[in-house]
Amino acid sequence: MIKADFHLHTEYSPDSIAKLEDLYQKAQKIGLGKLIITDHNTIAGAVKIQRKYPDFVVIGEEILTTSGEILAYFVQEEIPEGLEPIEALKRLRDQGAFISLAHPYAFKRNGWQPEEMIALLPWIDAIETRNGRNPKRLNLPAIRFAAEHGLPGTAGSDSHSLREFGKIGLELPDFSDAESLRKAIRDAVPFGEEAPAYVHLYSRYAVLNKKLRKKAKPKNA
Secondary structure, eight states: OEEEOOOBOOTTSTTOOOOHHHHHHHHHHTTOSOEEEOOBTOOHHHHHHHHHSTTTEEEEEEEEOSSOEEEEESOSSOOOTTOOHHHHHHHHHHTTOEEEEOSTTOGGGTOOOHHHHHHHGGGOSEEEEEETTSOHHHHHHHHHHHHHTTOOEEEEOOBSSTTTTTSEEEEEOOOSSHHHHHHHGGGOEEEEOOOOGGGHHHHHHHHHHHHHHHHHSOTTO
C-alpha cells in the first residue's frame, strides 16, 4: 500500500508557488509513494520532473473545459483548455488516461452539476470526492454521488503551496499505469482533512507575485 495526493499544482500553474524539486523532497519526507502532478492545462512541469524521477512521478493535468474541470492521470499528450467536455474526454480516452472530475459541487471553482456528471458517467473512471480546498459541505455530496453511482473517488489537497501538499489523499495498492490505477483505486481509503479557508490566499499571492515579476522583467531579457 502507498499514499498519494491526487491533486496538486506546481510553479507551472499560474496560481501556485510550489517548486517542482521542493514537492519531490517533501513527498519523500512525508512518505508518499507517488508524486502526482496536475497543473492547470499543462503537463510541462510534470514531464520535466518525471524525466528525473521516472518511477515516482505521475504526469497528470487539470483541464478547464467549457463546463468544469477534469483531472487526468498518466497523460501522454497535453489537452488544451476550452474544449467541450466530451471532446476533452475523447482525447484523454484515446491516450488511455485515467479520468476524474475535479471538485464537483464547487460551482465557484469550475465544479460539476449532478446532471452533467450523470451524462459523463460512460467517459470517466472516478470523481474527486475529497478536495482539500473544499469545505466538507461540498465534499459530502460528491461522496454521496460516487456511492450512488458506483464510482471510485479521488482525493487530493489541490495544493498551490508546499504547506498544503500531502495533507489529504488516498492510501491504495501501488500502481504504475492507468489500468493498474483503475484496479487499485477500488481498494483506496482516503486520509487527511480539508484545509482551512485561508489556504486560498496562497493562490492569490502566487498570481500577484508572478504578475509583478513579469511586469518588472526587462523587455529584452
